[in-house]
Amino acid sequence: MTLDPERILKDLSELWTSLAAPAQEGAQGAAAVLRACSMTLIVAAEEAEDPGEIGEILAALMPEHPSRAIVVRVGRGENLAARVFEQCWMPFGGRRQICCEQIEIRGDDQSLGEIAGVVLPLVVPDLPVILWCRSPRLYNMAGLPELSALAHKLVLDSARFADPIPILARLAESPLPPGDLAWARLTRWRALIAQVFDNQAYLAKLPQVSDVRVSYFGARPSASAFYMSAWLLDGLQKAGSRPKLALEAVEDSPARGLREIELTAAEGGVELLLRLADGHAAEVRVDGVISRAALPEANEYALLREELAIPRRDPVYERTLERASRLAAGFA
Secondary structure (H helix, E strand, O other), X not given: OOOOHHHHHHHHHHHHHHHHHHHHOOOOOOOEEEEOOXXXXXXXXXXXXXXXXXHHHHHHHOOOOOEEEXXXXXXXXXXXXXXXXXXXXXXXXXXXXXXXXXXXXXXXXXXXXXXXXXXXXXXXXXXXXXXXEOOHHHHOOOOHHHHHOOOOEEEEOXXXXXXXXXXXXXXXXXXXXXXXXXXXXXXXXXXXXXXXXXXXXXXXXXXXXXXXXXXXXXXXXXXXXXXXXXXXXXXXXXXXXXXXXXXXXXXXXXXXXXXXXXXXXXXXXXXXXXXXXXXXXXXXXXXXXXXXXXXXXXXHHHHHHHHHOOOOOOHHXXXXXXXXXXXXXXXX
């Protein structure tokens, strides 16, 4: 069985006609329909994944990042099939509803390359195309490059991979601008560190930092540990410091991710300790003065929203990724 993209586009046209009909016919209480689209978002997901979870994330994204969402669900033995529907919300007190399109395409492992040919005519012209790959298995599948060739950016979550070292190397070598939700998880950590050095007195002492310690939960460093280490080293070296880096494991915990970040300096220099405290909070100690700050655990929707805000290249991330991949290669 093959899929006809022209048939899918016709189904979309009929969908919009049916959505607009009640208001056009003057039906009492019918809300006018506005169409919104700022990108094409392709989602590569396993057939076994909960479609409701993906749908909830896409619905939450739509007000800020309206898109034509194309969800490609891949499973063993699945026949090629497609359906179209809408995601709508009412921001104007019920007088008007804004709607986006969603297309779901299902197929088996061998059809992923063929699905790329179906998706191509469905991409909205002249707008960014983002591929969000939710599965390590799909990322390693032979047909994925054909799907990623349609995109301007590839987003994944390296925390889902068993070993971050090879995935960091692949992302660093990718010709397609990458995005990683593991990097987005560090936004609040990085903001807390940056806030400390908004103080000019501390900023002036950055060149004296001699040691950086990053501790993490688990037996091996996560991608987040490599990203944070790379980001710190890059910033410190730009400030004139040449610190030594230590990566330390906290193995007696089922938790994952970062545990502690410590910057130490020669006598008279700044000392900073940032650690995960109980609950969703961080303890910040600067030269012996302790404070606490919120460190909420970002859900997948919040992380993806952050990535979609940069639909093409992210120079800060790509510079950090290049260094992180070298750190990871040295750790292997």
